[in-house]
Amino acid sequence: MAVPIGYIARNLVARRLTTALTAGGMALVVYVFATVLMLAAGLRATLVSTGQPDNVVVIRRGSVTEVQSGISRDQASVVESLPDIAVAGDGMRLISKESVVLISLPKRSTGKPGNVTVRGVTAAGLELRPQVKLVAGRMFHPGTSEIVVGRAIATGFRGAQLDDTLRFGSREWTVVGEFDAGRTGFDSEIWGDATQMLQAFRRNGYSSIVFKLADPDRFDAVKTELESDPRLTIEAKRERQFYADQSQALASFIRVLGTGISIIFSIGAVIGAAITMYASVASRTAEIGTLRALGFRRSAVLIAFLTEALLLGLVGGIAGLVAASFMQAVTISTTNFQTFAEIAFSFALTPAIVAASLAFALGMGLVGGFLPAARAARMKIVDALRAA
Amino acid sequence: MTPLVVIEGLSKYYLRGDQVIPVLVDLSLEVAEGEYVALMGPSGSGKSTLLNLIAGIDKPSSGTIRIGGIDIAALSDAELALWRSINVGFVFQFYNLMPVLTAFGNVELPLQLTTLSRPERRERVEAALALVGLTDRAMHLPNELSGGQQQRVAIARALITDPTLIVADEPTGDLDRATAQEILGLLGRLNDELGKTIIMVTHDPKAAETAHRLVHLEKGELVA
Incomplete structure (x- = not known):
């Protein structure tokens, strides 16, 4: 039987400043992660839509x-x-x-x-x-x-x-x-x-x-x-494919570089989440003891704190995505190093990017919350109650 | 009366480094169903440890604790958690309410472990809050309630699953005399009117007087 979600969510609201700061850190990471993917998706969308489905491009093999x-x-x-x-x-x-x-x-x-x-x-x-x-x-x-x-x-x-x-x-x-x-x-x-x-x-x-x-x-x-x-001595490609191929190198470069940077940033956010969750566990030791005394199992306590960390990640993820969505209004121009020509394109927010960003945010919450949650679940009831 | 709690040869030791510290030594005790027992003794006499063992939140080093015929020392962690949720109501010195939940939410908490529907839970919580005289405070958070009111919420929470046994650890330790009397009166009613078996640890002789029987502990052993 699970600890009620209302209790879990209210604990985040009760510590709203800490929650906001931790979620804010995660939001920044998600923002970077999402905008980089949006950049790659925007470049690809621009080049792919350049081609018409029925057109064929012929170039030298x-x-x-x-x-x-x-x-x-x-x-x-x-x-x-x-x-x-x-x-x-x-x-x-x-x-x-x-x-x-x-x-x-x-x-x-x-x-x-x-x-x-x-x-x-x-x-x-x-x-x-x-x-x-x-x-x-x-x-x-x-x-x-x-x-x-x-x-x-x-x-x-x-x-x-x-x-x-x-x-x-x-x-x-x-x-x-x-x-x-x-x-x-x-x-x-x-x-x-x-x-x-x-x-x-x-x-x-x-x-x-x-x-x-x-x-x-x-x-x-x-x-x-x-x-x-x-x-x-020629080759023929569908025009769509021809332009999609031209976005490959730059889009991959942006994606790999951006994802790499996001992962490095995320280590900081995960540590932030872990500190927040450790503080949450420490300040609620007596509550944990009480929950266990009332009959909630170790697994219920583990899940409660993991859920709290996931909610923290979700809040950060949504905030980061909302901030990133504003980037759709921005058009940037850069050199496509496959064609060596300038190409102007916008940031594109796709459902896949929304899903990936939220998964990334939840992942950060889960990783940051795991050790504190495990610590809460491992506590002996009498020791936890003594903290009252 | 049939005994509800039967304790035989109970010992509890703690290890500090390689030093063995005895807390309870070969203790035997019976508590009848419907009895109201006060455990008294100086600090460090082992009374809280004994209460924790009876309540199934600590495990003995040796001996048996049978409650309603079940040897709870032999139960696994998960079995013990389920057993507590059905059979034991807790009243703590510092109330131990969840600060983010209202009085209603706190009393409802143990029912989250049952299969009761939301309307059934609501009905029970309202009845329990009425019993402790806090119907009009149901939607208040603990920090909006006085100490006595918080302890009454805790008593309602202890009652909500209709357990046979209520354990109370210094339930009046944090309250002024008048409020303490109120809480003791409430515990007395639970015993008289609802037939709950109550085991209470207390330092306060006046509190102990409200119980049917006094059990004295000294250095981990019962004294007559």
Whole structure:
């Protein structure tokens, strides 16, 4: 038979200052733990949502990113001749041969240079990314030195606002529009006409080819066909997978580093919880003796103090999560070291992160509470009663 | 009357380093059902140890303690806990109430070990609080009650499971004379009206006078 939960909870309330300080320490650790996971999840969500489910990205075999990749015009023509490419309502085949280069622009906040992805796209390329919406100005005209910039570029970099002129690839480019790509990776890109980009950067081949499948279920067949063609040295990936792969290294790095730091911090919080629980046991020795005398078993006393420590952890966990949830309003920009390009993303709080953070907080409570609870359960009744 | 408590050859030693300190030496005692016994003796005479052994919260070094026919010295820790919850009501010198629970919550506590439903528990707690005259204080915390009121809550808690035996360790030790009389009167009623067997340790001869029988202990042995 268990000690009533009301008694356990009221003891925490009765010592509210100690409870608040201990739970506060745990909350800070949970906050760090949760925000780091939110950072990794946000990066992944941003990059994964960059891809469309029906789109296929073709890059040179062995390269992970478009910047590393190069596809000759001959090979591009072979890909272009695929019968599986979807056709738009106006008869346009939905395939875009694109060039991707990195340029350096000064960041608005620090003035320090950051790498920005410049993508040469075709009319079909715009059709392939329905999430990209123009929010200011107009689209660039093909055959001109006009560019449009993503939302994160317009807000994060100097000289990249509407009507500004940027100099790269030995040319002056005029910003004629700003687009919102729905918090995807394209928000951190500059787009211009593919042919103009190839000329400006003196490229003979493309970086990547993106096309939409007429029948999404044919992906595996198309992939096999392309990758087994002896004329081609390319690989094909679903666009979602392609961008998810690009988030892998940075997201893992953030997760491992952040979890490591959280675990080190948690040792402090666990010691704090243990001290609080030891104090709780010491100040309630006579109560423990009384409970045992009334007929509560050792196990009931053990469970009562463990529950108290778990409640302490739960309070800390919830407080930490509430604090972390405010981070969802923050967007940060950093260099994805797989693509070497700046990527802007937000902290994303997912149900899995909520569960992991609460489990982490309860774990801290359990570890911190175990020894004090065991001590309470081991007390001899007569010795405990003598403390009255 | 049939004996409720039968103690034979009871000894209790403590070890301090390699020194053996005898507290109770080969003690035998019977307490009849419905009897009200006062244990008296100087400090260190072993009266509290004897009470603790009878109440099943300490174990003897040798000898037997039969209560209602059960040799409680032979019970395991868990069996003893269950036995106490059914058979013994405790009244302590410093009341030993849970400071975070109301009078109601404190009296209800032993019933948490039973299978009674919440309404059944409520009914019993209300009856016990009425018996000790604290119906209007049910929702007060111990620190909102006087010493005498707290001891009355403790008596209600001791009664709540309807045990055959009530052990009281200096129940008036922390109270003024008038309040002490009140508490002793209440214990007397439990004995007279409810037929509870009461064993009380006390230093106070006036308290001891309220009992049916006086048992004197000196240096761990009974004196006539």
